[in-house]
Amino acid sequence: MGHRTTRRLLGALLAVSAAGLSATACGSAAHDGDGPTGPEDVKSALEKGGKVTVWAWEPTLKKVAADFEKKYPDVDVELVDAGTGDKQYTALQNAIAAGDGAPDVAQIEYYALGQFAIGKTVEDLSPYGALTHAKSFTSGPWHAVHQDEGIFALPLDSGPMALFYNKKVFDKHGVKVPTTWDEYVKAARALHRADPRIFITNDTGDAGATTSLIWQAGGRPYHSRGTDVSIDFGDEGTKKYTATWQRLLDEKLVAPISSWSDAWYKGLADGSIATLSIGAWMPANLTSGVPSASGDWRVAPLPQWTKGDTTSAENGGSSLAVPKAAKNKELAYAFTEFATTGTGATGRVTEGAFPATRADLESKAFLDKPFPYFGGQQANRIFAESARNVSEDWTYLPFQVHANSIFHDTAGEAYASRSGLADGLDAWKDACAAYGNDQGFTVNR
Structure with missing residues (x-):
């Protein structure tokens, strides 16, 4: 989440060649055609089942994984803590460069997402149905997952x-x-x-x-x-x-x-x-x-x-992205969507995460929650107001x-x-x- 925003990436900026970088300059980093034809493919992937490997350090995703497996018994979610922030980014870059070992889903902080998007090493999620959630998230996190015309992750949490x-x-x-x-x-x-x-x-x-x-x-x-x-x-x-x-x-x-x-x-x-x-x-x-x-x-x-x-x-916050090297992109998107919206997002808030979703930020249970550490203050009311007032540009x-x-x-x-x-x-x-x-x-x- 928001811990220690100054982090060191040990390794090259992008796991692509300079030629790959130059190619992105010709236009937007839009979807390149190797993904699904639409959300129906995501539904079919859930019916078929399979394994999804998720690299993330966020502890509330343990509950999300359990709830996802309960809802879709034919899906197995493997959570891997590949390190926090730069440690994971280095491991992810190395796996992408090697062409082997990359996860299906990766937690990436907003400030770091751009390098993966411009390097075309993560999927544009628009064709999977991500655009249907344009109003689901507060403006700061939603803006943060955009690069040119693409949507390269879904917001996991935020840091107003x-x-x-x-x-x-x-x-x-x-x-x-x-x-x-x-x-x-x-x-x-x-x-x-x-x-x-x-x-x-x-x-x-x-x-x-x-x-x-x-x-x-x-x-x-x-x-x-x-x-x-x-x-x-x-x-x-x-x-x-x-x-x-x-x-x-x-x-x-x-x-x-x-x-x-x-x-x-x-x-x-x-x-x-x-x-x-x-x-x-x-x-x-x-x-x-x-x-x-x-x-x-x-x-x-x-x-x-x-x-x-x-x-x-915003100060901190992270997203879930689907690497281009994911073995089952449709199933990976399904997990990403579940974890960041609806009951998955609400379950994470119950476990202590700070939401990026408007519905959770506006819920009475969230707003009225007392914080004993702050003398019983309903601090979420201040945080939610801050989230509404984040400049999105x-x-x-x-x-x-x-x-x-x-x-x-x-x-x-x-x-x-x-x-x-x-x-x-x-x-x-x-x-x-x-x-x-x-x-x-x-x-x-």
């Missing part, structure tokens, strides 16, 4: 952003919960002045967090059509983010602690890290990773760049996995030196452009 804050700390020091990013800076100053051990948040340079906040601010640094790519961190939205975050860095109001580290968990537990701006998948991580702070934390809407706005963005680079992997060594230098964040983003842009051009893309900057 919210502000997680330590109410105990804010109340103790009489600081109001910020509703804008300007108020956030003021709150950071007030908390740190009241107790120098308290920082408004932590950050040592995280690509996922940075791009999500740029997204919310209205920045759109990435544009691509086939192999033509542009990168520009000079737009007004990105400038809003860099100006605000630079103030926090200059005034040393951000803890120099990496997320998911032992020090990070300790800071969340003792209140020295007072807030997190992160995806709606975070509650389970707080409950399991910071149990001693149960009752201290609450959830609020993400601060706004303009007072009165309600704009949000965001796009990632078709080589975002590599881009994220070099963020710390480029833009991240701004956190450890006197260089500015804007300069750091420019360095990131230059490194990404060099890599993209070397891989066969045409990158403008």
